[in-house]
Amino acid sequence: MTDAEYVNIWMRPERPARGPKPTYSRAQITEAAIRIADAEGLEAATMRRIAAEIGAGAMSLYRYVPSRDNLVELMTDRLQGEIDVAGMPSGDWRTDLTRYADGLRAMWLRHPWIATVQRSLPSFGPNQLLLIERLMGVLDAFVSIDENLGLMAMLNGYIEGTVREEISSAKEVRRSGLSESEWMARSYPYVDRLVKSGEYPIFTKIVMEARHPHLSRDDQFRYGLQRVLDCIAAALPSTAESPMSAHREGRKEQDGPGRARS
Amino acid sequence: MTDAEYVNIWMRPERPARGPKPTYSRAQITEAAIRIADAEGLEAATMRRIAAEIGAGAMSLYRYVPSRDNLVELMTDRLQGEIDVAGMPSGDWRTDLTRYADGLRAMWLRHPWIATVQRSLPSFGPNQLLLIERLMGVLDAFVSIDENLGLMAMLNGYIEGTVREEISSAKEVRRSGLSESEWMARSYPYVDRLVKSGEYPIFTKIVMEARHPHLSRDDQFRYGLQRVLDCIAAALPSTAESPMSAHREGRKEQDGPGRARS
DNA sequence: CTCCACTGGGTACGTTGTACGCGGTTGTGG
């Protein structure tokens, strides 16, 4: 089996048996790369830059990592480890999934570049495996694996989609050096032209509403998450009823005070 | 206002008033770039390659497009136009959203590279605007804009998340030149080691189950989508009841025949 | 007719990932 035939990075041993002791380590390199990516984006984490960060020569990194893509894989798995899923399943699936959702979102917001890595087939690094065990374990007692996978796809889809939006908004703000409201002011001519054209009534409605957001980003996320969890609840057998899920009030019309519909 | 201060690509006029007639056009360049990206991935659509495709010199493209990033924006908006949302809202929101979901998924599968572009703040190209109008119009009569945005975030999150997985799986298959089952055979040593270790019971369950998938990818998608739509239905006032949504049967335990839990 | 804003495109620069090979270091078989 030649070097190129390792199925993934986790199969390739970090350290060979013989030879001089390595000065650095995969973990150290991964850490440095994450530090740079956090501060300046993933594209700033070039091999030369990472090497400089730990005081090594550029090509030295290739003694530890076969390629930059593989390094990104290492970084991604390290991030999965930041999500605290200890003690799951706790018996209260709603609490568990809320904790997971908050943890995943917080992790993405700490490391926004994660949104730009397109996962290849799941590489099943150690942290990802642990996460799978704990997360899928939450509903494992209640539904089949197929159904569990489907529900988690929905949950993850909601979380990632929402956070992607938060991230790209924040990135644009940083990129342009303008605050969010300044950015809106800058793009005013374009938006205004669209609004004034009268061809986009719903877009207009969104723009008008967005200027007076009722909820903070956190609250928006929490609110939508509760909706998703309600949906999951509906898919579970009654035996799974979560101890403290008595927050199902009659919601119906809860519009703001007298906003007319166009 | 200097060139750099255009707020986005849509504000910048394609053609100036005077001078010789351009040989090419933004639309033509965009089309060529999409063709290349479809066949070989977005990273293959380099400026030189696109120029060669239409028979131009590399630098000529910059007469039409300020930068490659802006070109990607043009490509993305063109893709949004492929989703057929004509005639929405039709009055049957469930049918409308199903059609949209199928259309979005099909478009992503036709142009998998879309998953690798990280949107900056929504650029509101013409096709995206139209899509917003039609899609958000579907539920506009039933819920507030805030709620509508939340529900659509959930729907889009589910669709994009699911399709991302399909895409990365397909890409890995193409990259390695192996079929899906060959790929699994190749990675058998790694997976087998994990299974045999006994530390990952749920991962093991997934692997065992995945060898006998009950549903095709299409059916999986459809199934999860129905679940999401059920969730949306729960958030709507009763007046919004969709004509043909009587497919809520009693589902409970539907496990495979007697697989013990570890 | 004259001007000059525009055209297509060639050359060149800085930056990227990484193949290759060097001289030095070290665990191990004889």
Next chain:
DNA sequence: CCACAACCGCGTACAACGTACCCAGTGGAG
């Protein structure tokens, strides 16, 4: 104990990238 092969860090080199700059031609406005 010692020679050797396997490993180390890393300097050099190359191809490909996005794009700044410049130039000679072209055609509508005054």
